[in-house]
Amino acid sequence: MKLDNLKALEAFREIIRLGSATAAGRSLGLSQPAVSRLLGQFETELGFKLFHRSKGRLLPTSQALLLFEEVDLALQGVERINVLAQDIRQTNAGQLRVVAPPSFAEGPLVKLVASFLSLHPNIHINVDSRTRPTVMNLVATRTADCGFGKLPLDHPGIRLRPLISSPTVCVLPPAHRLSAGKRPIGARDLAGEPLILVGHRGGDTRMRIDQAFQQAGVRQTVRLEAHNVGAACALAAEGVGIAIVNELLSRHSLWTGVRIRRFAPTIEQEYVFMSSANVRETSLTEAFYEHCRASLGRRRSGSPPPRRG
Structure with missing residues (x-):
């Protein structure tokens, strides 16, 4: 026929x-x-x-x-x-479509994109901010070339590659009694303190925070629940309470004048780079992944960024 x-x-x-x-x-x-x-x-x-x-x-x-x-x-x-x-x-025209949840898009992604563009000034990047399920669907269907997320994630159409492991921290107003010092802040230190927590109660990180308080025999005093890290940090800066949040996102918050101290026990959150599992990555997507992983690794270790040749 x-x-x-x-x-x-x-x-x-x-x-x-x-x-x-x-x-x-x-x-x-x-x-x-x-x-x-x-x-x-x-x-x-x-x-x-x-x-x-x-x-x-x-x-x-x-x-x-x-x-x-x-x-x-x-x-x-x-x-x-x-x-x-x-x-x-x-790819030939140097175009990259990137999608991430709002907290990541407005936080770490800003400097990652800016530094990548400084190394590759002739490319064009489109950045989209969506909910976590939408991020996965856009990447799986190749509407976006790549995306960012936090484990656990489960979608048969996406390939996951590691980016960075980020600990949980406490964000406090500078005048707070716990703002000074270097040792991690434990659940017992937070007894009676008003807390700002992020995410829903059934979430993986939230459950681990709850478990830390239960094991310490301390009852949480949750004053406020926020939907993103930026809002939690802003509320902590206003003295509403102590925010228990992700370090990676908290350090890229637009809010200044807060103190950040580690939370104990250590609760790590794993960030990953997403691409479609149904097609080979373009060379531009691969280059962006390598740049993001190296940049985030340097920031955690405190190393300076590379100079352009």
């Missing part, structure tokens, strides 16, 4: 999905007569009828239903080729 026009396959698929040539035409941006003509050409080439009419609707024959799955797979293959071609064009 020869088909010179993919539109015939598309028309067939949309009629199966939508039940009429008119609806298929709207979906494809074609007129109803044009869709009917494509369908007629397809049936002529196949040598058998694909639909029969019933009360104004086109109902597929048994032969059409057998054919539909293969046609759908073939068109999905064509769509994947188009996406890959777009990826290649964007």
Whole structure:
């Protein structure tokens, strides 16, 4: 069988999905007569009828239903080729689509993107800020080239690579009695102190913080719950309470005038770099990952950034 026009396959698929040539035409941006003509050409080439009419609707024959799955797979293959071609064009043009949750996009990602652009001034980066589930879906479907997140994450369509392990810290107003000193602050030190906690109670980090207080025999005094680290740090700066948050995000908060001290016991949070598991990473995405991992590693160790050659 020869088909010179993919539109015939598309028309067939949309009629199966939508039940009429008119609806298929709207979906494809074609007129109803044009869709009917494509369908007629397809049936002529196949040598058998694909639909029969019933009360104004086109109902597929048994032969059409057998054919539909293969046609759908073939068109999905064509769509994947188009996406890959777009990826290649964007790589050649130096374009990178990055997505991250708001706290990361407004925190560590700012300097990561800025420093990467200073090393690669001719590329273009699009940064999007979304919820964690949306970040994973955008990366899995290759709407975004890469994304950032915190473990645990579970999505069959994404590849995860390690970035940095970040401990949990206490963020305090500078005049607070616990702001001075270098030793970690434990749950017993926080007995009776108003606390600001981030995230929902069933979350992994929140559960580990709760467990630390339970093991110390200390009842938490939770004054406020925030949805992101930036808000928690801002509230701590205003003296509302002591925020127990992630160090990586807290050190990139826009709020100044706070003190940051380690929380004990150590509660590490693992950050990862996400890319689609269904396609090989572009060279630009790979370069961005290596830059991010090296930059975050230097910041934790206190090493200076590299100079441009």
